[in-house]
Amino acid sequence: xxxxxxxxxxxxxxxxxxxxxxxxxxxxxxxxxxxxxxxxxxxxxxxxxxxxxxxxxxxxxxxxxxxxxxxxxxxxxxxxxxxxxxxxxxxxxxxxxxxxxxxxxxxxxxxx
Amino acid sequence: xxxxxxxxxxxxxxxxxxxxxxxxxxxxxxxxxxxxxxxxxxxxxxxxxxxxxxxxxxxxxxxxxxxxxxxxxxxxxxxxxxxxxxxxxxxxxxxxxxxxxxxxxxxxxxx
Numbered sequence: 001x002x003x004x005x006x007x008x009x010x011x012x013x014x015x016x017x018x019x020x021x022x023x024x025x026x027x028x029x030x031x032x033x034x035x036x037x038x039x040x041x042x043x044x045x046x047x048x049x050x051x052x053x054x055x056x057x058x059x060x061x062x063x064x065x066x067x068x069x070x071x072x073x074x075x076x077x078x079x080x081x082x083x084x085x086x087x088x089x090x091x092x093x094x095x096x097x098x099x100x101x102x103x104x105x106x107x108x109x110x111x112x
Numbered sequence: 113x114x115x116x117x118x119x120x121x122x123x124x125x126x127x128x129x130x131x132x133x134x135x136x137x138x139x140x141x142x143x144x145x146x147x148x149x150x151x152x153x154x155x156x157x158x159x160x161x162x163x164x165x166x167x168x169x170x171x172x173x174x175x176x177x178x179x180x181x182x183x184x185x186x187x188x189x190x191x192x193x194x195x196x197x198x199x200x201x202x203x204x205x206x207x208x209x210x211x212x213x214x215x216x217x218x219x220x221x222x223x
Contacts, residue, residue, distance in 0.1 A: 042202075092154070
């Protein structure tokens with residue numbers, strides 16, 4: 001049972017580099033989310049999607065971009081990495097709004 | 113901005129002790145969720161409470177939703193080292209009705 005799969009698990013970037021965090025789910029969920037979590041804190045919503053082709057900003061979208069070309073995949077793009085983007089990134093999916101969210105294991109990103 | 117404040121932020125206890133974690137807000141929520149997050153993993157849902165005054169039990173964990181649906185508590189009886197983790201409350205709210213997470217309570221249970 002794969003659920004929500006995130007890759008890579010760890011990454012170190014230099015300031016100004018770009019990368020894409022991958023997220024895939026095999027539960028046929030329409031709703032997908034990207035969160036960031038700073039040490040010992042709760043999660044903050046970066047972007048979300050309610051279905052293929054539809055995305056919208058969350059609480060902290062600056063410095064990030066997303067796309068949703070298929071139901072299964074929801075990649076998160078960092079164009080010009082900054083030290084403030086050092087965090088752990090979690091992807092989640094849900095059947096619909098108000099329901100249970102299923103989380104991936106996270107991507108730990110350091111920007112130096 | 114709707115906030116969910118959790119207390120305490122950190123808790124270190126000995127195996128066998130009891131503890132209570134609180135989640136408070138000035139806003140009313142239709143439901144509230146509790147998650148546990150173990151090191152290196154994503155949060156996993158423990159329970160959803162939906163009715164004011166509701167009490168749910170999950171083995172040694174007891175969850176309560178306040179009568180006014182603004183607060184909730186999680187009580188753990190006879191804590192075990194396996195209970196160690198970050199406990200997060202969360203509720204749907206805000207203009208876009210997205211899941212808002214609390215500030216978290218980091219629990220360490222020493223053997």
